[in-house]
Amino acid sequence: MNLFGDALAWIFDPTHWAAGPDISGHLLEHLGVSGLCVLIAVAIALPLGVAIGHTGRGRGAAILISNIARALPTLGLLSILILLYGIGLLPIVVVLVILAIPPMLAGAYAGIESVDRQTIDAARALGMTEWQIIARVEIPLALPLLIGGLRATALQVIATLAIASAFAFGGLGIYLINGLAQHDFVQLLAGAVLITVLALVVDGVLAAAQRVVVPRGVALGRSDRNGPPQRARATRPRALQEGMQS
Amino acid sequence: MNWVWIGSNLGLIGGRILEHLALTAPPIVIGLVLSIPLGYAASRSKVARSILLSVGGILYTIPSIALLVLVPVVLGLAILNPLNLVAALTIYAVAIMVRSAADAFESLPKDVLASATAIGFSRWQRFFVVELPLAIPVLLAGIRVVSVSTVSIASVGALTGIDQLGSFFTDAFYRYFPTEAIVGMVSVLLIAAAYDLILSRTGRALTPWNRRAAAPSPQMYEADKVASL
Numbered sequence: 001m002n003l004f005g006d007a008l009a010w011i012f013d014p015t016h017w018a019a020g021p022d023i024s025g026h027l028l029e030h031l032g033v034s035g036l037c038v039l040i041a042v043a044i045a046l047p048l049g050v051a052i053g054h055t056g057r058g059r060g061a062a063i064l065i066s067n068i069a070r071a072l073p074t075l076g077l078l079s080i081l082i083l084l085y086g087i088g089l090l091p092i093v094v095v096l097v098i099l100a101i102p103p104m105l106a107g108a109y110a111g112i113e114s115v116d117r118q119t120i121d122a123a124r125a126l127g128m129t130e131w132q133i134i135a136r137v138e139i140p141l142a143l144p145l146l147i148g149g150l151r152a153t154a155l156q157v158i159a160t161l162a163i164a165s166a167f168a169f170g171g172l173g174i175y176l177i178n179g180l181a182q183h184d185f186v187q188l189l190a191g192a193v194l195i196t197v198l199a200l201v202v203d204g205v206l207a208a209a210q211r212v213v214v215p216r217g218v219a220l221g222r223s224d225r226n227g228p229p230q231r232a233r234a235t236r237p238r239a240l241q242e243g244m245q246s
Numbered sequence: 247m248n249w250v251w252i253g254s255n256l257g258l259i260g261g262r263i264l265e266h267l268a269l270t271a272p273p274i275v276i277g278l279v280l281s282i283p284l285g286y287a288a289s290r291s292k293v294a295r296s297i298l299l300s301v302g303g304i305l306y307t308i309p310s311i312a313l314l315v316l317v318p319v320v321l322g323l324a325i326l327n328p329l330n331l332v333a334a335l336t337i338y339a340v341a342i343m344v345r346s347a348a349d350a351f352e353s354l355p356k357d358v359l360a361s362a363t364a365i366g367f368s369r370w371q372r373f374f375v376v377e378l379p380l381a382i383p384v385l386l387a388g389i390r391v392v393s394v395s396t397v398s399i400a401s402v403g404a405l406t407g408i409d410q411l412g413s414f415f416t417d418a419f420y421r422y423f424p425t426e427a428i429v430g431m432v433s434v435l436l437i438a439a440a441y442d443l444i445l446s447r448t449g450r451a452l453t454p455w456n457r458r459a460a461a462p463s464p465q466m467y468e469a470d471k472v473a474s475l
Contacts, residue, residue, distance in 0.1 A: 003319050004319065067394070070391070070394050070395055070398065071394045071395075071397070071398055071434070071435055071438040071439075072398060072431075072435075073397075073398040073399075073401040073402075073411075073412065073415070073430070073431065073434050074398070074401075074402070075401045075402055075404060075405070075412050075415045075416070076401060076412070076414075076415045076427055076430050076431040076434065077431075078415070079415040079416070079418050079419045079427045080415075080418075080424060080427045080428065080431065082419060083418060083419065083422065083423075083424045083427065084424070155307055155309075158309060159309030159310060159311070159312075162309050162311050162312065163310075163311055163402060163405065166405050166416065166419075167419055173311065176311055176312070176315060176405070177405070179315075180325075180405070180406060180407070185319075185325070188315055188325075189315060189316070189319055191312075191315070192311075192312035192313075192315035192316050193312075193316075195309050195311070195312040196307075196308050196309065196312045196313075196316070199307050199308065199309055199312075200304065200307055200308075203307050
């Protein structure tokens with residue numbers, strides 16, 4: 001356990017935060033590249049997933065893609081694409097986006113699909129257009145699953161980026177790779193702690209966002225595990241429903 | 247593709263496939279066995295459920311390479327010991343399977359359980375004769391997800407020096423030799439497909455009453471997991 005103390009001391013050693021490629025630099029690099037990849041993945045997968053969930057078409061293909069993606073070893077994909085494109089940021093971003101799309105896609109279509117059909121029919125009967133149904137009914141009700149998908153996506157990207165350090169990328173994984181190469185177990189452990197803390201913090205922030213952003217009606221429904229979650233909301237008067245949607 | 251290299255290295259490829267099998271089969275089996283009592287406890291008590299599922303969620307959040315470095319420190323093993331990889335993969339397997347097992351036991355029809363008690367089954371009899379067999383389809387969906395991701399995550403062990411198929415990926419990079427990476431990739435996918443086939447066949451054989459109905463796909467479980475992660 002003493003090794004953990006040494007690792008913490010290593011992390012809080014001011015010289016490791018000073019000039020040059022320091023912890024803050026690697027942390028920012030890790031966060032920046034992760035954020036970019038998550039954004040690209042969301043931009044591709046969210047509209048696609050919402051379309052699949054809304055129309056019910058292409059579901060089989062989406063399941064197939066996410067099952068294959070789960071089986072693909074990230075290390076192998078990274079090494080093949082880096083050998084193809086050469087060392088640099090591009091192959092890493094391509095791999096991360098490929099791996100980040102399936103969880104986001106799954107979250108998006110599962111979220112839209114989980115919306116009670118009766119609620120959607122009711123919205124249609126009220127005269128809402130398809131776009132209004134998507135924007136005002138399906139997406140707000142799907143938010144818990146949508147953000148769940150975003151959490152899975154962000155974790156996948158942060159973890160895979162740590163592996164990318166083995167292929168000449170900076171980021172927080174660099175301490176693991178250097179620690180292993182130099183048999184410096186304190187640095188190795190410090191790197192593992194830094195990556196773990198980053199993943200837990202990002203996940204915690206998104207979990208908090210999940211709670212804040214979710215419409216109150218959905219949050220109420222979720223606490224009742226026995227009944228269908230959306231029904232409580234659909235039977236309320238329209239004015240009340242809109243008031244709850246902030 | 248350099249077929250000559252493949253031809254002259256069949257021994258190495260076969261050896262690493264065997265190592266990969268030896269490192270991934272125990273975590274899948276142990277994960278299943280451990281998750282059944284844990285999942286049952288979680289399905290029985292709200293307190294146990296929230297503790298087990300949140301611990302599982304936190305463990306699952308730890309990136310694989312970090313876990314591979316943390317495990318030897320906690321267990322006091324040498325960093326090159328292959329048991330580290332087995333332990334890390336088992337942690338992931340249990341973290342995923344506990345939720346799946348809890349869902350499996352919670353989804354059992356209550357009237358069936360009441361009937362079992364009514365005709366005089368003891369608690370243990372009811373568990374082994376009624377609850378466990380009925381939970382198989384959902385447990386199977388969970389363990390299929392676990393087996394596929396275990397086979398793929400195991401390759402990360404190459405970075406901490408644990409030899410298996412993942413070593414082909416790092417070797418390919420250091421030697422600038424794509425053939426090795428492709429051999430590794432194809433082997434990993436074949437192992438994942440083989441495990442999946444074995445599991446789904448076993449599941450079918452164990453649930454003869456369920457054969458005509460469609461078995462729940464792993465995806466159904468995934469949607470669930472994302473929901474309450």
